[in-house]
Amino acid sequence: MHKQRMRKIILSTLTASVLTLGGGLAPAQTVGLEDIFKVSAEGNKVAQASQVRIDGISEQTSRLLGDYKKLLKEIEGLRQYNTQLQRQINKQVERMGELRNSIENVTLIERQIMPLMMRMVSALEEFVELDMPFLMEERRDRLAKLNNILDDAEISASEKFRVVFEAYQIESEYGRSIFAYSGMLPINGLEYEGDFLRIGRIGLYFKNGDGSVTAMWNNRDRRWDELDSGYTDAVLQGIQMARSQIQADLVRLPISAPQ
16 A cells, blocks of 8 residues: 555656646657656656665564563563562571571580580499499490590580480480390409399399309499399399390399388
8 A cells, every 4th residue: 555655646746747847848848658657667666665675674673672572571580580589698698697696606505515514424424333333344435435525626516415415325224124244253352254134223143154153232332242042043034034035024033222
């Protein structure tokens, strides 16, 4: 439609020009149809070139408009991303503050917990020495290792506390179990080889290999008292139960009065 309008304008202009020229020229200078068609063709070429430029500008404008809209979407996406990122940064800053406070508290706790652990180990050493004398070498060795760990600057306070707490758990478990082990026992200046029977912390007994010596630990007087031979079988039965050699059953054994 645009092209047809341009053609009409050009033809009208040409027609008016021809008529004007016709009115002002002498009869011998009359314009022919061939000249009119030639001028019309040139006008069409000009119109077509103009249309091509118009179409090019229109396409370029549409492309720029699409790029503009795409850029607006990208800007909006970046704005939302920045908002979300800022929230994350705020959270991290808040968490950093909490961690800083935690570190300060940990430093304070470490200064307080070290003396506590030293007192705990000291109390455990005293308890072991006042307790029934079973597995004394093993228990003293454990306490010596605890003291070495407390003195080691390379070990964290949390690991030190874990080891100390574990030692307390082991000592606590002794009071809830039955255990038998082999060893040497000095009585009246003589050394006897045999088996020990520990029943929780209420009784500690000994029987030598041939059953000629049976004894019970007297924790009140801190000494071993020999038992009547009538308890030898009961001690042997308890040792066998502790080692899961026979089924658990009742045994008659003397015990020290609680203090």
